[in-house]
Each structure stands twice: as C-alpha cells, then as structure tokens.
Amino acid sequence: MLKIKVVNKGHHPLPQYATTQSAGMDLRANLDASITLKPMERRLIPTGLYIALPEGFEAQVRPRSGLALKKGITVLNAPGTVDADYRGEVGVVLINLSQEDFVVEDGERIAQMVIARHEQVMFEAVEVLDETERGTGGYGHTGVK
Numbered sequence: 001m002l003k004i005k006v007v008n009k010g011h012h013p014l015p016q017y018a019t020t021q022s023a024g025m026d027l028r029a030n031l032d033a034s035i036t037l038k039p040m041e042r043r044l045i046p047t048g049l050y051i052a053l054p055e056g057f058e059a060q061v062r063p064r065s066g067l068a069l070k071k072g073i074t075v076l077n078a079p080g081t082v083d084a085d086y087r088g089e090v091g092v093v094l095i096n097l098s099q100e101d102f103v104v105e106d107g108e109r110i111a112q113m114v115i116a117r118h119e120q121v122m123f124e125a126v127e128v129l130d131e132t133e134r135g136t137g138g139y140g141h142t143g144v145k
Helices: 065-071
Strands: 005-008 025-028 035-037 042-052 057-062 073-075 080-082 089-096 102-104 109-117
Touching: 025 042, 035 042, 035 089, 057 089, 065 073, 080 089, 089 109
Parallel strands: none
Antiparallel strands: 005 042, 025 109, 035 102, 042 089, 057 080, 057 109, 073 089
C-alpha cells in the first residue's frame, strides 16, 4: 500500500476509504462558519489537508455523485489535479448548478479524492499519423445505439 505524508491543519479525521474496494476517499469542508452557495455561484472550499505525493502520482478531486444528483453541487474543474510537487492546502472548487441555495457545513463531505499514477510524455512532431479503422471519427461517430 502506498503511503502518503499528510499534514492535517483541519479539525476532522484524515480521509479514508469507505469500503475495501473504494477508489476515492471523501474530502470534508474545513470551515469556521457555514458557506451558502447561491445558484451558479462557485467557491474554493478549504479542507485543511496538505499532502506530499510521490513523483509519478497525482490526486484527482472529483464530485460526489450523491451531491451532484440530489443537490446539483459539483466540482467545477472536475477532476481537479493536485500535483506531486504542490505543498499548499487541498481545496475544492464547488459550484451550485441547482436553482436553490446550498449551505456547505463544516465537516460536510464535499468531494472525493482519487490517488492515481500518471506518465509524463515528450511530444514528437511528425508530418502524418498512422491510419486506423476509426480514423478521424469522433463525437458520436458510432451512432446512438
């Protein structure tokens, strides 16, 4: 199991997996006072967490499906990326896509964080690409059924 160093300046427990096969861990709002998000309003919500990821890993901050479905609350830059060399506080950019105010309470589970490997690449400029069966087809080219 990968170990990640974390500083918790918040007043909530560290994120943890809800089940043995969960991909993400819930992130909680770390607030001194509740925040009201009006319809179409976006805010950076602090978590109180500072992490040191190993090289070759990122933390992806993703919406919680229940908040998205039931309340219209999502992560605006989903998935947000926390790079391995970032040492600032992990924040969550929430947006209210509903038509009603939404109150973010201290300790509320507002997003999930997935730790993932990634690769860095070097682009090689060429004049043409190899041919494939798909070719340039995209954006629904296979039809609706």
